[in-house]
Amino acid sequence: MSIKFSEYGYYPALRIRAAELEGLENIDSARRDKIVPLLTLGQWRGSSDLSTGMDKCVAANRNKPFLLDLTTDSRKIEDQWNSLRSPADNFKNWLDFSRAYKSKGAIPVVLLPPGARVREVVQQACAIEEEYGSVAFRVQDFAGQTPLVISAISSLKDPNSAIVFIDCQYIRDAMAAYVAAAISTINRLRTEFPRLLISVLSTSFPSSTLQFADAMKMRGTIGMLERDFHSRIGGDRVAIYGDHGSIHAVVYDDGPVVMKWSPRIDFPEYTSWYFERRQSTSNAQAYSECARAILGIYGVAYDMENSNIWGEQKIVEAAHGDPYGKSPAKWISVRVNIHISRQIDYKSRIDLQMDEEYEE
Structure with a gap:
């Protein structure tokens, strides 16, 4: 399964959760064929491991390709999460886990956990390129992860097989700062790889809509900043547009249900x-x-x-x-x-x- 990332003009990033998967599953086939979603695997509500979430994910995707990432939240799945994030044997556990779902459309994202050595990340990326023909990276810690990505891409047989997602997450509270950070990260990457394919992800959907409601708290309009953000970093000539599918980027699921x-x-x-x-x-x-x-x-x-x-x-x-x-x-x-x-x-x-x- 080799994906030519440049053929897609929009990358939605979602979590493997019931509501988000249901929205994705019910996109009609003609539209679905125009995207390769970036899906983040985490604990499925009521489950103590990651297999339930993956089963739900592959069912929702209907054998269409998707990029598979792993949550940074280890709550309730700590043992399995530590195993998959382990850089031992060049991330063998993560590669083996992803391979089990390859026939269902899964393409693993290169994991970049804190403490991983450059060689381990490089070997992981090269193994993904060898098996899948294309490689995806997701950068959320711009300072810490960008050097690892540069080293890994430098070791690929074909750097043009890669895509880097620069994930700014929730931008509404600090738009200018995220614009500057995204541009800086893009410049660092493009200095090394002028033709590198990059997609910038962001979301501006708030955790609460009440601040946007009218005086009666019955209706309102929320400005979508993702397109503005994409335009400010240079638009399509600089990076492919991506977002979080109208989902707020911070997870509150496991807190006390008091809201x-x-x-x-x-x-x-x-x-x-x-x-x-x-x-x-x-x-x-x-x-x-x-x-x-x-x-x-x-x-x-x-x-x-x-x-x-x-x-x-x-x-x-x-x-x-x-x-x-x-x-x-x-x-x-x-x-x-x-x-x-x-x-x-x-x-x-x-x-x-x-x-x-x-x-x-």
């Missing part, structure tokens, strides 16, 4: 998220009210009654009195599905405009 929630439906546009929320004794009624409000505003503009986007279909069904879910997780799936579909379409629209301009 109250109100029914809310988010509607992703191309460069913003609109939401409707309600406080009601009936969650089913509240979700239907949210859906009707969204359909009233966006139904005609996006031809939602005839949409081929699964998430939009679920909003239409809820507006007609049949809500897909009565808790937040199902509606996160809807948001993820619409967001990724919308960004795939956005990229296709940009490519079409460029082709038309070129022909003129």
